[in-house]
Amino acid sequence: MSLTAETPTTTSQDHVEGTSLPDLLYSDVEEDLRSSVRALVTARSPWSDVLARTEAEERVDVDLWARLGRDLGVLGLPVAEDRGGAGASWREVAVVAEELGRAVAAVPFLGSAVMATAVLDRIGATDLLEGLAEGAVTAALLIPFGQLAGNTWRSTCTRDGDTVSGTVRSVADARVADVLLVPTQDGALVQVAVDQEQVTRTPVVSLDETRPLVDIVLDRAAAELVAADASSAVEHATVVGAAVLASEQLGVAEWCLQATVGYLQDRRQFGRTLASYQALRHRCADLWVQVTQARAVARYAAACAAEDSPDLPVAASLAQALCSDVAVHAAEECLQLHGGIGFTWENPVHLYLKRATSSALALGSPHAHRSKLGRLVNLPAPLPEELP
Amino acid sequence: MSLTAETPTTTSQDHVEGTSLPDLLYSDVEEDLRSSVRALVTARSPWSDVLARTEAEERVDVDLWARLGRDLGVLGLPVAEDRGGAGASWREVAVVAEELGRAVAAVPFLGSAVMATAVLDRIGATDLLEGLAEGAVTAALLIPFGQLAGNTWRSTCTRDGDTVSGTVRSVADARVADVLLVPTQDGALVQVAVDQEQVTRTPVVSLDETRPLVDIVLDRAAAELVAADASSAVEHATVVGAAVLASEQLGVAEWCLQATVGYLQDRRQFGRTLASYQALRHRCADLWVQVTQARAVARYAAACAAEDSPDLPVAASLAQALCSDVAVHAAEECLQLHGGIGFTWENPVHLYLKRATSSALALGSPHAHRSKLGRLVNLPAPLPEELP
Amino acid sequence: MTAPAPPQTPAEARRLVTAFLADHDPRGGDDLEFLRARFDAGLARVSWPHGLGGLGASSALDGPVDDAFAAAGAPDNRPHSNIIGLGMAAPTLLAFGTPDQQHRWLRPLWTHEDVWCQLFSEPGAGSDLAAVATSAVRDGDDWVVNGQKVWTSLAHESRWALLVARTDPKAPKHRGLTYFVCDMDAPGVDVRPLRQITGETEFNEVFLDDVRVPDDQRIGEVGAGWRVTQGTLMNERVAIGGATPPREGGPIGTLAQHWREHPEDRTAGLHDEVLRLWVDAEALRLTSARLTQQLLAGQPGPEGSGAKLAYASLAQRTSAAELGVLGGEALRYDDWTARRPVVGDLAERTPGFRFLRAKANSIEGGTSEVLRNIIAERVLGLPGEPRADRDTPWEDLPR
Amino acid sequence: MTAPAPPQTPAEARRLVTAFLADHDPRGGDDLEFLRARFDAGLARVSWPHGLGGLGASSALDGPVDDAFAAAGAPDNRPHSNIIGLGMAAPTLLAFGTPDQQHRWLRPLWTHEDVWCQLFSEPGAGSDLAAVATSAVRDGDDWVVNGQKVWTSLAHESRWALLVARTDPKAPKHRGLTYFVCDMDAPGVDVRPLRQITGETEFNEVFLDDVRVPDDQRIGEVGAGWRVTQGTLMNERVAIGGATPPREGGPIGTLAQHWREHPEDRTAGLHDEVLRLWVDAEALRLTSARLTQQLLAGQPGPEGSGAKLAYASLAQRTSAAELGVLGGEALRYDDWTARRPVVGDLAERTPGFRFLRAKANSIEGGTSEVLRNIIAERVLGLPGEPRADRDTPWEDLPR
Known part of the structure; x- marks a missing residue:
């Protein structure tokens, strides 16, 4: 499949819908949601546990993940109620992400509750969505985690009848996934159950072990078609992922x-x-x-995702370009101003530095997002250098 | 004429001659020279006079200029004694430039005693050189002051018999020049006396009025051939100019x-x-x-010029890339930390800010010099973006 | 008589404008009469009190009312030519003035009959404003003022000035100040243009030589000048949270336009810098918009100091990038003549002018260093610098 | 007997090496015997005194002598495995030790029989080193030491340690310290690995529990420990002015090589950053070379602090750029296992490791903040921070 490239516009004014901007504040409902999530992660995911888990057999906090779904019901926030969700929006999802970032919680929220949910919701795959929203099923979108959100990308996974084959490196949030959502070379999306021999997940030594990566090999794995033409849905899901990731980065920066x-x-x-x-x-x-x-750009990106605004690609890349750098810088300052103690393993700072650094590279580095913005708002690259 | 483009090398290691570096310190002779120049400019060119001159009819400090030649004899330092010079080197020239920068002195040192002298010395035009070295004649190389040193550039001045015609914008140090050294489209260098009707010098309102620019129009001006093939000499002269300008920028930064x-x-x-x-x-x-x-990179550039080192293009661009930014930043910090008083006309800081800013743009901006370094040391630009 | 209820919604406010316009032809010709009538009808700024040009409405309605008058082609009060009057003097008079003072000064201020300036900074009192040395000595019903003020924009056009002066040199510096309104036409007031690095004379020095200020032009109690001054400066910062400009509405717009129109000026390093500036400009725009939303929601946040800090840095970096994009052409300037600035001139002049003018952004209205102190202390709760000058009589402080 | 005149030129020094090699086969097999003989001949470091491994020559000749031995294929003393011994302990012993102490420790130190470490920093005494709380109490001919040290590299391999301890808690902090050499094999010394953010255990915590240190292992007078410590640290900074590496000799080389070999990883923004880093790396290389030239010319300059400051920033920016160039591949790490580092491993590991390890560059050996203080005070002559802790008895200071 091929994610279509962003369409350049002639001037950036086309993106400005008057001077009216969405609400960038937190609503009372959002603040209540924040309090619930914070209470849960404070009780269930102190940093010392997060640290210990980075070297444990089970890297993912499956207990916290279950509680987020079962007790708080925050895994289906953006999904309509008639599809099994909570009927809220990506704004509320972003608030959850902020709190999970603040706690560097080791749960597959971004992969399952954001990107997999976004692609299924876009396609209208109601059955799978319900499972995800309830927390009964965890899914992962099979893309390299470093892939620039929404940009031209060609999957190398191929379909053959009811099977799919291919290799994808450095996939996030797939370590405990039940279902893999696989974009294929022909633009389709198929679902693959992980409990079959034809699926191999090899753990990767990851820069951020609180969001551990895996390499995945599909060797004629049994696959069920989700949608024959899923290109734009996959592209959309990665852009929503980038938008929400910005709020997670905000949470990291705030903690630091x-x-x-x-x-x-x-x-x-x-x-x-x-x-x-x-x-x-x-x-x-x-x-x-x-x-x-x-905070302002992360809120704007979340609001654009919630409204499905035509400005979402700009808002998401803007938020990624800025929040990536802010989170990394905040973690670096936090370490430096802690002095030697901040350089030790037995101090939480490094968890945040690693999360910030890997989040900055995830779904496209700040450099890649700035380049993309150049195309989106018509600030073109230089002409190729004339060779002597 | 066409200045030849720099030749890329395969790895930057080719530029490293072992680990031996030239002497980067100031010799006792150089320190004595510095003291003489500083004593003269302190006595003859206090900043209040420099400021007043930026709005005076005569922008150039012709008295100081005469004293530098007549009293101190520092206008022919790099020229061999048998050519009428002092038989010193570009190292000593750089020390003079440092002191003139420290005083933002309004004299055509860079244009006449550096670039014009360098091109004539390279060609071996002894008669003119003697006049310059004595201070009897002031000359200017006719290039736009913003032109990247040593880089591809095509003169638009054309020869026709014993005349030359063309327009060159934003020429530095030509306001009181007696002789213009004109690179022509066919690669030659001709000299043009300014005291003829066919030469028009139009003063430019310059960002730095202590080094005021002029636009020059030559309309079938009488010209005498200096050299038929002067391309590499002109290129060399601009690179030497860039190398020495770095020391002037160092002087500005030190004052700030x-x-x-x-x-x-x-x-x-x-x-x-x-x-x-x-x-x-x-x-x-x-x-x-x-x-x-x-200081270290400016000294290195001066030493490379003095030794005519193959590393001179790298050293000059390195020095320009670094010293430009340092001088501007030093002037900006100087202004900011002076607060409001630094923002007033009746305070010397702005003279340094304007000198630093225009010097950064002169002979190529730091951006241009970094790009050039990329070619010189084989750190190539990205491939052109693939269009969607 | 009880005042009518203030409008609650933009629609209600617009209805009041429509009703007013039915009785007052906005293109009738006598702009001053129209503006005075608008003030008297409480439609100057509906958020001001009844009888003082307003109706006691929410400040969120001021914009819609202005917009409605503008849409009808009504004359405006040239707010950009009286920024200190409208942005600082008016709120100060409303907060600290007596009713007599409010009635005397607010109407001609709003109608642009009187331009105002502020006489705060001195050569020895910049960031440390409480160190002012200008003295005011009581003499009968008057105060006699002597001293030198600086950084006074619009002084040459102003009828009135906000003045802070020292009335008790034996008190610690913050406690010996008193706040006045000074008549700029009074004998002894000498306004001299102060030239800046741009060549312009945007600001003035003001010399006060035995200037008599009647005691009824005192604002607040004797010795309470610092509190009033703080109130004035707070308005300066709140003013930042005004209407949100469109995307690319600031200096970034000039740069972006040049980039689009001049492919020949593009280089790789500059491309990244232009994109970084675009990101930072848009981030600042959204941050300012969020601040405005907070203010309108009744949650005044401390983000104003942060926005000013970020704006200064952005303006300086943007203008520097303009020089880089222009390269050699930026070696040319347009005009060094000493002259008064023209409102709105910034985009028309050379990048060199914008580069130089932007240097003041991190100094004027609170230096970036002072703003960082404020953020660290008031927002983050970190301790302040040790102060040796708080409890010492002003006259004993080293200078 | 009078000592022979020291060599004056590199050629003279090389002649001495040649003469020594004529009598001692550099490839004879017993490396330790060879090194001991070289020491005894005064050719260990010719700049050290006669009888203590040297000939009292200029330090400019140490390099040529090492080079001559290396050219002959002689065994070296593995200087990279005993950095603190050679760089800090030896100069300290030479400056402050008694003749007995010098003769006892210098030869096995130089021959690599004894590795040394330093017991300076404590959990409560980092930048503020003079705040150490580890106590040394006199008991007969010994001192009994109790406390906890941290950031001790090589402690697990060391035979001896430089130790600074508090012998008078009633004196102000700088005046109650004494300097010792501690036997790391003594009872009560407990070395525990300290793990860093890279996963490695490069450093150690060292717990000292009733460790007995004989008084003849005291360096300098009782209470003079701070002065000796300052001497040691000065050597740490001078050590920066060593041999100048070739162009692209540091972390920039790894980045530049990747850039050349992987056109697919190049973007416009990264290109500018790579070029900026190249410029800054070359500038720092030349600055360090100039510093070395100053030292050799007998003009010791204060540039060492500046070079360390710039190096830390450069290493951090360079490794961050490496992550940017690699993009998604940089999400992978190589090994988090707690393990001892291997000398020279830096270039072999992942960019993520270099990125994390570089974070220590601005902390270890003087934080960048402390170095800025030093430059401002000692180089620029600006005043220091007000100090509340100079004249108060250490035991009364808040902690």
């Missing part, structure tokens, strides 16, 4: 800022708290400014 | 750092000196680190 400020207030050097040093305070202030910007 | 440190020690806010604020001190420390790097 908060941890840094707290540490500076506690730790003493030369008989004074670190917070009493102006150079360090100014760095926190700059970081705070960046976090406020990350 | 020194002025900033001095101001912070004097000025009080909230009952304390500004120097007592750690955030400001850290910015000075960062600036100092940058200035030490600018």
